[in-house]
Amino acid sequence: MLVFYPRKNPSVRRVAATCLGHVARIHGRLEKDKVVKKLRLHMSDHESIGSMEGALDDIEMFAKR
Known part of the structure; x- marks a missing residue:
């Protein structure tokens, strides 16, 4: 189970979001x-909205469930 835990560091949030998009893809x-x-x-x-949007786009496009 993947769960997205926010961190204080925006770099960690960006990388986590990107990774979730990659998992979907x-x-x-x-x-x-x-x-x-x-x-x-x-x-x-x-600070991380671009990564969040990219991950959401990948999830919408590639994740079947």
């Missing part, structure tokens, strides 16, 4: 509802 599945909910919590974070 490579494996075609993840716990989509949980992951998307956690990523959306950080959409107001101006």
Whole structure:
């Protein structure tokens, strides 16, 4: 089970979001509802919004469930 835990360091948030997008792209599945909910919590974070959007795009495109 993948769970996205926010950290104080914006670099960690960006890398975590990117990794979740890669999991969706490579494996075609993840716990989509949980992951998307956690990523959306950080959409107001101006330091990592680009990574959050990229991960959400990858999840939407590649994750079947």
